[in-house]
Amino acid sequence: MAYDEALAARIRTLLAEEPGLTEKRMFGGLAFLLGGHMAVAASGRGGLMVRVDPDRTPELVTRPGVERMVMQGREMDGWLRVFGHPEIDDLPDTDLAAWVTEGVDFVKTLPPK
Template sequence: MAYDEELAQRIREYLVEFPELDIVEKKMFRGLTFLVNEKMCIGASGNELMIRFAPLLHEKLCEQNGFRPMIAEGKEYKGYGYINPDYIKTNKQLTNWLDIALQFNKEITSQKKR
């Protein structure tokens, strides 16, 4: 599970600005995933940023430079995507994407294990 440790550290540095959030790091999906308030939210996957976002934004985000939807076993997952490292070089670029994920995280409920 190789992931860009520098990207993971940049994510950590941003998330620490929100002490009210419960952040758990977990190795999964080819990298390091950040669970926010018990919900998958953000990840460092290889050298890309992975975000979870409102599925209604899917088409709009697909039009953004550097974005690609998550595809697994031939299926496109609306509400999940990857951001090319060339489009998260600056902190402003990175935080724009992180804010999209954090906003959606506020809107959804966690799925507790049964």
């Protein structure tokens, strides 16, 4: 499955003023990186991929349409998939902005690569 280009455009708009932003095709999707760290991506498996503080994962996965990322059969703390209501296009701009902010705020705590 290809990533949702409309979702990528919405993310790009939200991050337009973010210094040091780069885009990179990763995991079959389009990732948005700050300081070399992926903050958020339009996932190739559908939905939004968000990097968060691993300690907040248990709290954040209780929200509707949110689950841990599964990589090589393992659930990963600190990596979430957000699906929306029920399609990512239906995710309101304010919700999308909140998830993008969640990812950006976390990666800004990491040292640059």
